[in-house]
Amino acid sequence: MPREQLGVCAEGNLHSVYLMFNANDGIESQLRPCLANVAQYIHELSDQYADSALNGFIAVGANYWDSLYSASRPAELKPFPARSADNRDAPALEYDLFAHIRCDRLDILHLVANEVCQMFEGLVELVDEERGFRFMDNRDLTGFVDGTENPKGRNRQQVALVGDEDIVFKSGSYVHVQKFAHNLSKWHRLPQKKQEDIIGRTKHDNIEYASADKPLTSHIKRVNLKDAQGNSMEILRQSMPYGSVKEQGLMFISNCRNSENFEQMLHSMVHGDEEGNHDHLLHFTQALTGSSFFAPSLDFMEKAAN
Numbered sequence: 491m492p493r494e495q496l497g498v499c500a501e502g503n504l505h506s507v508y509l510m511f512n513a514n515d516g517i518e519s520q521l522r523p524c525l526a527n528v529a530q531y532i533h534e535l536s537d538q539y540a541d542s543a544l545n546g547f548i549a550v551g552a553n554y555w556d557s558l559y560s561a562s563r564p565a566e567l568k569p570f571p572a573r574s575a576d577n578r579d580a581p582a583l584e585y586d587l588f589a590h591i592r593c594d595r596l597d598i599l600h601l602v603a604n605e606v607c608q609m610f611e612g613l614v615e616l617v618d619e620e621r622g623f624r625f626m627d628n629r630d631l632t633g634f635v636d637g638t639e640n641p642k643g644r645n646r647q648q649v650a651l652v653g654d655e656d657i658v659f660k661s662g663s664y665v666h667v668q669k670f671a672h673n674l675s676k677w678h679r680l681p682q683k684k685q686e687d688i689i690g691r692t693k694h695d696n697i698e699y700a701s702a703d704k705p706l707t708s709h710i711k712r713v714n715l716k717d718a719q720g721n722s723m724e725i726l727r728q729s730m731p732y733g734s735v736k737e738q739g740l741m742f743i744s745n746c747r748n749s750e751n752f753e754q755m756l757h758s759m760v761h762g763d764e765e766g767n768h769d770h771l772l773h774f775t776q777a778l779t780g781s782s783f784f785a786p787s788l789d790f791m792e793k794a795a796n
């Protein structure tokens with residue numbers, strides 16, 4: 491069984507750092523071993539700093555994959571599925587590499603983020619950086635608990651990691667990232683019941699609405715999808731609030747064994763159902779980025795390094 495990068499399925503943390511890089515030209519033969527080393531380094535540190543639950547993963551951008559690993563490509567790796575309707579935008583903004591590092595201690599997180607950047611020196615440019623944090627009892631900045639219906643226990647691996655269907659990429663994961671900036675002053679002007687109708691759950695005690703009470707425009711209704719066989723389409727969300735007083739929101743991160751589930755959910759949020767019932771959460775938040783990556787197994791990166 492190829493070894494997964496531990497950050498893909500790890501449980502939530504208190505702090506995170508998101509580093510987006512673009513690669514310099516013509517450095518692929520140096521970057522391949524460097525990536526394997528960085529991923530292995532994070533893997534080893536997760537033992538050393540187990541007390542503070544350090545974890546992370548490195549992912550390669552959909553548009554950069556073929557330059558780096560020309561021999562084979564994950565079957566469903568595609569550019570970000572940008573969507574737009576009226577004033578609801580889910581734009582694409584791709585990067586070559588994504589380093590996602592999380593920890594319960596901010597000082598260790600900072601140390602490791604610096605080390606990772608040093609290991610990449612001369613090969614890549616850091617083009618975006620954000621810091622994520624746990625807000626209250628796992629709430630999004632809208633005040634609603636986020637992550638409740640995420641897969642639990644071993645089901646996290648089942649949902650997030652490629653299996654035997656694409657053997658070369660087994661234990662890897664499709665990653666979609668969207669930086670959402672919230673309009674919190676607009677949100678806070680809404681009465682609580684209206685906010686709850688938009689999410690489809692109660693705010694303080696986080697109780698799911700009964701099926702018949704969920705508005706077709708609620709977030710839960712729009713993303714709770716079934717495939718043609720009637721099975722739930724699931725993703726593992728590793729999102730966290732990010733930002734400063736000036737700009738803040740949710741760094742939305744989906745990990746999944748396919749790219750289809752995320753794509754369908756995003757389509758349902760922006761375009762809605764046949765009657766055009768779209769996700770009203772999008773009236774209060776705006777996606778600034780949309781990037782598609784694949785986080786390969788440690789073994790894939792090691793083998794491809796030479």
Ligand code: HEM
Pocket residue numbers: 630632634635636637638639640668670689691709710713714725740742744752755756759775
């Ligand atoms: C559920 C917030 C974007 C997929 C939820 C919940 C909240 C929430 C509060 C309910 C609690 C839970 O089960 O976690 C947000 C916010 C977003 C956002 C604030 C952006 C600003 C997205 C996007 C997708 C998505 C872009 C996928 C394309 C899901 C899924 C669930 C969920 C699959 C679980 C639904 C269920 O099974 O009940 N989200 N979300 N979310 N969200 Fe989001």
